[in-house]
Amino acid sequence: QLIVYNHMWFEDAEWQCSGCTGFTTQFTRLMGVEKFDARFVIVTQGPIDEALAYKRKVGNAMTWYSTANSSFGSDVGAPPNAGFAVNVFLRDGDKVYRTWHTDGRGVEQLSHLFGLADLLPYGRQEEWQDSPEGWPQQPTGSRWAQSKEIAAAYGENS
Template sequence: MNMHTVVNQEQWVAQRKQLLVREKELMRQQDQLASARRALPWVRVDKQYVFDTPQGKRSLSDLFEGRSQLVVQHFMFAPGQERGCAHCSYMADHTDGALAHLAQRDVSLVVVSRAPLASLERMRKEMGWQFKWVSSGESDFNYDFHVSFAPEDMAGGEVYYNYAGQGFPHEDAPGVSVFYKDDAGVVYHTYSTFGRGVEVMMHTYRFLDLTPLGRHEEGLPYTMAWVRHHDRYAQPAASCCGSAHA
């Protein structure tokens, strides 16, 4: 870190107040954006999806667990892999503490991957996670919500991800989707976010953004190249999502 400007307390407070004006404006813009997000139209989900869960086969409607709102983390973990993506794991590390608070606001959260349930349960226990993790491997759920890509699409060099056709290096991608279930039991898709939008789950970044060195990702092969599964930080980095969150 290069030597930083050093001032007295009075000078620091003056500059801090200038930044505070910008921070408050950003907060107001974020509130406006959240309001616009809630105002988006919904899409009725008529297709029946089946998920493999520790309690047996369950539908998308079942995953709400009696609540009206459902948040889904699309976790990159394909059949045949030893472990799921380290970057999706970084997202998931922030989840357990939020579950009780989400429930108080009528929200359930579930993590979904294509890998078999046994693989998901093994990794969940290894990582010490408590959230519900279910397998969509027997349905089109991942493909319909554009976080998994068919081999023929991959072979063509371009897949549909983050609302655009683009090249993508993996058969699965990260994302967050939100659903609503009305009193009649009808499920609606209300929102999805991909790419850097999934940083909404990465609370560690919010802390890093407060620090003098920030995320300190300059010069890395790609952003998040430093991220490991939390039990493997002593080991060399393995190839994972690459620039998936760029």
Template structure:
């Protein structure tokens, strides 16, 4: 619970201007990081990954990684936690799903966005309809994709790694809970447009995991402006502490007290 310190308008203005300078500095640091991120080297993707999607007529179809670009140069994938045995997607990932922007703005910058999960497409499509989402979402069920991008952990299939730490490093950091099952993340890919003679080649340029994609959840941005903040740990729910938006009770929607 936040403790409000009540002061005069003049004292408030002075304190706010001091914080504003720090906010501006943080913005400049983020700009510098974004520039460095764009300079990262890339790794060519040569494995022919296959996914299952739902066509406009409602029928299932098999698509490739290149198909997920929808003819654009860039692709951002959100690794949505949805194990094949689950009946619904992860509640915390669902908060991210609620935060997806109007994709037209990204499309106008030659960027496509697709969610990928290991659950069968039938479960994905049913959950997508339940939540009222319209963003593209495909199944990687039966593919190595999730394991190669280190968002599904199974030592029988792929070496354990999460957030660029191997199993031993995760255990030493007390983060061995990341060494099994489904995990969230974002990955970025770039496709050559043919001007260099390498048309169709796909490159993995960036991935971020754990809290690395947290800034994309707009709910946090709104709460971070408030005196109470995110109220972490107060809801009694796991993960990020939120329910799926259609599961809140009337009392919960009154807020935490």
């Protein structure tokens, strides 16, 4: 059993997607998943040497793989330079089945950060929320920790 997070990757970017970086840094202790005979990994379309350097830079603990120069990202709903997703696979002998997929707001439901923020009276304070007039609202993602902040807090030079 394999849970794959497809992390967005932008060629030649110093900082990769803050949403993806923030999401994946929430998963630092994966022993619980392993007890279910499963693994949780990150797949990106960036070159593996750059991906591993970025992993260290932001202090990510998960195993990273690269699918550079392959159609894997597009095949599973996370096209180059545009997509992120969570996919779950089951291998049965020589056959591999994709048993679950989500992207966009569906991925957010797997995050403890958004679950906690959604409990707050003002919620995430994002424009898409149906909030009473006068309540704080800002552009979606503007309150999220940026990749550079995550690196400062958790990365190899923190």
